[in-house]
Amino acid sequence: MDERDPHSRTAIPKGVRVFPPEETALRRWAERRILSVFERWGFREVITPTFEYLEVFSPDSGEEDGEKIFKFVDRQTGRLLALRYDPTPQVARLVATSLRHRPLPLRLSYATSVFRYEAPQAGRQREFVQLGVELIGLERPEADAEMAAMAVEVCQALGLRRFQIDVGQVEFVRGVVDALRVTPDQRRQLVSAIRRKDAFELERLLEGLNADQGMKQAVLDLPTLYGGKEILTRAARLAANRRSQEALDNLTRVYEILEHYGLTDHVIIDLGEARAFEYHTGVTFVAFAHGLGSEISRGGRYDNLIGRFGYPCPATGFAFELDQVLLAVAAGGSPPVVAGPGFLIIDFNPDKRHALRVARTLREQGYSAARDIIKRDLEGSLDYAKASGIGRAIVLGSPGVSQDELVLRDLASGVEERVPIERFCAEVERGERRWPT
Known part of the structure; x- marks a missing residue:
């Protein structure tokens, strides 16, 4: 439907805007x-x-x-x-x-x-x-x-x-x-x-x-x-x-x-x-x-x-x-680069406690972290993250990776790092891992 058509159910009045x-x-x-x-x-x-x-x-x-x-x-x-x-x-x-x-x-x-x-x-x-x-x-x-x-x-x-x-x-x-x-x-x-x-x-x-x-x-x-x-x-x-x-x-x-x-x-x-x-x-x-x-x-x-x-x-x-x-x-001027959430947490484990802990740890330190709670394959989740302007993905439960580990992936460079979950959370809490917010 066309927002500019005054007879449309989706029309908005002239002189106002909706911002994505x-x-x-x-x-x-x-x-x-x-x-x-x-x-x-x-x-x-x-x-x-x-x-x-x-x-x-x-x-x-x-x-x-x-x-x-x-x-x-x-x-x-x-x-x-x-x-x-x-x-x-x-x-x-x-x-x-x-x-x-x-x-x-x-x-x-x-x-x-x-x-x-x-x-x-x-x-x-x-x-x-x-x-x-x-x-x-x-x-x-x-x-x-x-x-x-x-x-x-x-x-x-x-x-x-x-x-x-x-x-x-x-x-x-x-x-x-x-x-x-x-x-x-x-x-x-x-x-x-x-x-x-x-x-x-x-x-x-x-x-x-x-x-x-x-x-x-x-x-x-x-x-x-x-x-x-x-x-x-x-x-x-x-x-x-x-x-x-x-x-x-x-x-x-x-x-x-x-x-x-x-x-x-x-x-x-x-x-x-x-x-x-x-x-x-x-x-x-x-x-x-x-x-x-x-x-x-x-x-x-x-x-x-x-x-x-x-x-x-x-x-x-x-x-x-x-x-x-x-x-x-x-x-x-110098308009900023507007990004989406800082992290997308992709979890394939049946037990979600590790993913919830990682998300909570990041949020408590001021980072934006969204969980991908829709059922799809890894590539689908990564495509979604890139399209949404999300900078990093954290993957838990992927093939060949221990349930006690996560994979941290920078979506711009493609660089991956495999890290024990306990160590990752501790380093985030101590401020030893920092990213732009």
Whole structure:
């Protein structure tokens, strides 16, 4: 049956995927790499609900993104519910309630599914996994720099060799637009065009405004403010009000801290970056990997979001999208070789106690060991092991071999070793025999 046929009993909805063992193993490898970085930086994992009342997400998603929320009705209350669209508001609510009296700063992480109703494309489904961190209670530039530095370390942990972090400041964009003295609706349209990097629409909107030509040009110049440290000097000429000047000063300080980290080879300043969520209030960044057109990570400051839940508190954070990460690893990283179980135990003896002991000994030492409990000949079992990606076979009860012995066979090289069972188990227990796990 065809999973793509919507009328088939085996069909799956558009925008979701099923992962076979090999792909699942690769995903778990990437998750472990990312989460290990989070743990080394002192972040502790939290779990949030799969669905919430709609208002947890909708005030902060923006008009365009709000259409991407999966919504349904609570049968008991009649209130609208939504599948998890963005974990950050959920963590913000957690901080404002259950964690309200914990000492600050809080360092929280998550690894969870996210649901967005958008057109499925390569590396982007309607259900996808995000792994992220939230640093709560710090408003200093050091906190923003720490987020960017962590993102760099995650990329390195994944084996990515060519990547960059585009750092922006949404308050600079908003300040430059505010200098035009536009209405809230005009401001929304302008920021939307900047967000989409739609130069034609931006020029059309500016033509209809009764504003200073220099201020209009400053808005048009925003998408060109992309590059190294020299961009900060160029941007200073466009900072026409306090909001944009303070934002630029803040970004300059963050960049200086990243220089201290020694990470600026990976950092690009992008002051035309406006694709943040509505709740972002300061420094934002986007991570890209060479060979992949779309982002693998996004983050930024959101000093007002937790306050919406009754607990004013500054915060910043970021998240990696797992599907994008795996595409980046495949394009330019070092994907691991995903193997099946480490051992297949093939036992032809009527008495299974020796085979059970060997399997238990291997498992107790952290090795993966499966028993071949189907009735077939040795060649059939070895063919099965090779097809399943199993690295080694242990054969008991084969012709010409004592019941007190086993044959250890490396399936890649074909090399065999005949070993007494007692000695084999003792050597495994003492750590004298080691294999990759």
